[in-house]
Amino acid sequence: MNSRSADAPRVLTAAIPDGNQIFSWIRDLTAFSGRGTQTLDDRRSVDYLLAKFAGFGLTDIQVQEADSLHWHATRSELSVGGTPIPHSPVAFSFDSGDGPFAAVKGNGRFSTGPDGITAPIVDVGEGQEDDFAEANVDGKIVLFNLRFVLPRRALLDAGKFVYDPHGTVNPSDLDTANPYLSNFEDVVERAIKQGAAGFVAVLADYFESHDIRTEYKPDVTIPGLWITKSAGAQIRTLSAQGVSAATLRLEGERVSTPARTVIGFLPGLSSDTIMIQSHHDSAWQGGVEDASGTAEVLALAHHYCQVPQEQRPKTLMFVLMDSHWTGYQAHQKFVETFITAPGLPRRIVANVTLEHIAKQAEVGPGGSLQVFDRPEYRGIFENVSPTLKDAIDNAVTAHGLERTVRLDADELVPLMGELPTDAEFVFEAGVPTISLISGPLYLYDKADTLDKVHKPDLAPIACAFIDIVNHLAATPSDRIGN
Template identity: 85%
Template sequence: MENNFAGAPRTDRHPVTAPDGDQIFSWIRDLTAFSGRGTQTRDDHRSVDYLLAKFAEFGLTDIQVQETDSLHWYASHSELSVGGTPIAHSPVAFSFDCGDGPFDMANGNGAFSTGPDGITADIVDVGEGQDDDFAAVDVDGKVVMFNLRFLLPRRALLDAGKFVYDPHDTIKPSDLDTANPYLSNFEDVVEKAIAQGAAAFVAVLADYFDSHDIRTEYKPDVAIPGLWVTKTAGAQIRTLNTQGVRAATLRLEGERTATPARTVIGYLAGVSSNTIMIQSHHDSAWEGGVEDASGTAEVLALAQHYSQIPKDQRPKTLMFVLMDSHWTGYQAHQRFVDTFINAPDIPRRIVANVTLEHIAKQAEVGPGGVLQVFDRPEYRGIFENVSPALKTAIDEAVAAHGLERTVRLDADELVPLMGELPTDAEFVFEAGVPTISLISGPLYLYDKADTLDKVHKPDLAPIASAFIDIVNRLAATPGDRIGN
């Protein structure tokens, strides 16, 4: 039987402090030194070793690393030219996915290549990639070019909000049509291109700033090679097409290899074995100041805070989880759920999940396609499916700690419409664990531009304090009364 504590853990006998913004920022700075960390760097241990040391420093127990097979994708060479004119580009990670062909997870023999001469074929522009666009052209054996569109504007999330905190009226109508890069038309258009026999594709980043250094999350079954180009480069190709220049040469080679994903786990035991899971992911595609050194540092902040509280003042056990494979197929997340949620006879039952991601500065596409970054918080959402009392607790914590531009969203309502929870908590949420998940989606989220300076440092300590309040309320709520 779980004890029903009436409030937050008592701290009268043991004064407790939360880490300040400088301390949290120092952890982010440390993590960004491990650029391309986790499964993005083959057999990488740097961030895992760092996090294990922090967990030990804070006095967590049962510290462990859960490993599972994941994929490392690396392009050793790429080229794109139209009519002999070189076009600036970047490879689409996990394109040229050979499926059940030469890749073997056990042996890691996953070389891919278009051959030393590449693919030479006409480039065919299908614009927005709608059915009518494809019906108007023959793409068989061709290089398909299309506009990549981002499909989730800020307006949609704000309109769906059950609670929006913006006491100083900072929300600007001109910001609301900006969409984050998480949801796009990529899979729909590439699936059509492959089905109609395309040899390769070029995706024009039509809603993006002037960069092709984007590495989106893993997309399965992309069996043909693909490259990213900027909106400017797309216009260059289209101008050549209007001049009758259509012959494109595309080359892509590299390898996919098996590599372990490593999830770092540690505990602070409480009076009850009922457990609150506090989560982020430690891997990144680039330097990853926002995604997701910032979320990882917030988990460290909560771990340090609660480590100062004696066990008899922690009503529930706390489990701190820093995932891997966010970029390479979420194999670590799936194995975690199988082990710690779905397996029978689990000694510690996870009754709630708190996920923290992306403490970001707002960004927009400025004149000339330049990325404009502002010294104010990016719009952010808290997706949740908890009880009415805990919804109120979230709203109160957001307001008490001044988390401006924060919207609370009902996950149970939105997930059927979106197809998934657009946060790192998706697999835990789908496994039935009540979830409170903070996230923002700045434009540069998947880009090389996600550097340390993009972290909104003034929010680091307030977010930690707000989620300490939220975790305290979860700890004081009987496990069977946390969910909707």
């Protein structure tokens, strides 16, 4: 496959891994299910990636460790009126209040006690302030609808460039929201402030699964459980029949564990450095999140190792993070070490982040997960110069990355509160960023298996981002940002 768009700077021809090769790395990584900080003191993916970096020929290969926190439940139960309700624990709920960065007290165990919490269950619906004003939740278990609040429509409408040459955007898909942003924090904060003993979150916008593990949320000091939309309807039917007593039980432990970031370099003609990033940890198999992004970083590392140093105008730095799910401690330590510390030997002048090469999914009949053999809508968040914006658009077009929208990060971050990608801390540190991501419905779910990866896009995405990196490398460093 041609690795150059029409205007890309010329470099010596170097092979690019094909889709089968990239997919094989994804397959290898998914064998390490629950990798990184999701499994206590886990080195499986780190050791695999170190071997790949060494085999490709990267230099100054290193592992940076940061203190993070492993959380797991050893037992959970939910029943209403004696009727068992299927559920999953909300990860990092029942925090003791000392926060994830504090030393774990004792053995770090948490428990609702041998008999759990038995209390009336109070339905606050959407969990708005008015809903809580009409309910007394003190000492009770709160039931609420978890809502996803970032529909595809909002991102497409905000796009500065949308590539959909075959008109595949379906208006009926545009109200589907990805699970990254939700009403969770607002509702749970209200429940805690008003004295609730625990909560049950109904996955009202989800397919029929409660096997969801979202990213770390701070200050969730009461126990919580996820249930499906149908289980929520079951509880509400029981409540309508006068059954209100619920029993919630949650036991487990929080344990300090190291997060490990894998780093490797390719020296260029300048110490000015382009950082190419993803994250290797996952709550489940994580075929899409984020074995796919990690494999794309490997593809670029494999390619650039074949390009002579005299044809690399800038140094390249390949970074695969940990703690994406457990508090981003690895990301913060990386920024402190390689970006904001004074007197650094290398200056990171640009960031490229690659995440989630995904198939589209919708809620199908009967609440089923309906997966389609086409790419999930995806965004490229950027804050680079007009010339580099054109380079992104040209690369997307040249390599046929359909259903891709380019988004102005500087405009959207104030509205969203953060950059919704793994590059957030690097972006906030002032590094110009080009960050590819998609948000399929199953992103945080056990259903994120190898078959959800959109394999036909693997090689084209690698080729497109080689074009983009080549443009970054040829651009004077002080002209990369907006």
